[in-house]
Amino acid sequence: MSQNPDAQSSSSNLRTIAQTFRLTGWISFWIQLVLGVISGIIVLLFGIFSQRAGSPNNNPGTGFGVFLAICGLVVLGGGIYLAFRYTRIGNKLLSSNPSNRPRKVETVQVLRLGLWINLGGTLVTLLGAQAIVGTLVARSISPQAVTTQLFDPTRIISGLDMLVVQANINTVSAHFSGLVASLWLLNRINKS
Structure with a gap:
């Protein structure tokens, strides 16, 4: 037998991990790309339409929430x-030259960086969602300025407001998928 069974097993394991x-x-x-592009378009549209003069969306809480959503x-x-x-x-791990393969320590560092980036992004996006939803709740439960002669349009929650909430949910979902991927890969690499 010219080939070592442990070498074959190691090679097979490396190929599986790659x-x-x-x-x-x-x-x-x-x-992440699809959800991020959709969220970016929605937030961009919100930014364009909310800058119109007299728009009911010009609210400091919403503005801060949109800023955090962009972050x-x-x-x-x-x-x-x-x-x-x-x-x-994964491509480098498939390299036939062992010196081209990344070391396990370097790979784990990249995975940990992915965890921290997606956790930070989730936190910032959730804070933005809280600011936006808080503003919308305050608008919805405040006394309505509807009288026989006056209607206050700043109390209306528009569809665009709800789209921004949806954009934040999409962004959180994108960060969640990044977290799951990083955790899954970290688990797989630590089993080897």
Whole structure:
């Protein structure tokens, strides 16, 4: 027997981990990218329409919430990059030259960075959602300025307001998919 069974097992295990990195990285990449683009478009539209003169959406709480939502989207860009990087790590792990393969310590550091980025993005986005929802709740439960002669349009919750809440939920979902991918890969690499 010219081949060592342990070497075959190690090679097979490395190939499995590399394929797991590639598949998980691509799934996470596309989920985060699609949800991030949808959220970005919604927040951008909200920003354009809320700047109109006399718009009922000009509220300091909503403005801060939208700012945090944009910050969450920026952080999501880092999560998308790291998901793509996972696919590159998977390709490097398949390299026939052992010196081209990333070390386990380096790979774990990248995964931990992915965890921290997605956790931070989730926190910022949730804070933005809380600010926006808090403003909408305050608007909805405040005494309505409806009299026989006066109607206050700032008390109306518009569909655009609800779209911004949906955009925040999409962003949180994107960060969650990044967290799941990082945790899954960290678990897989620690089992090897």
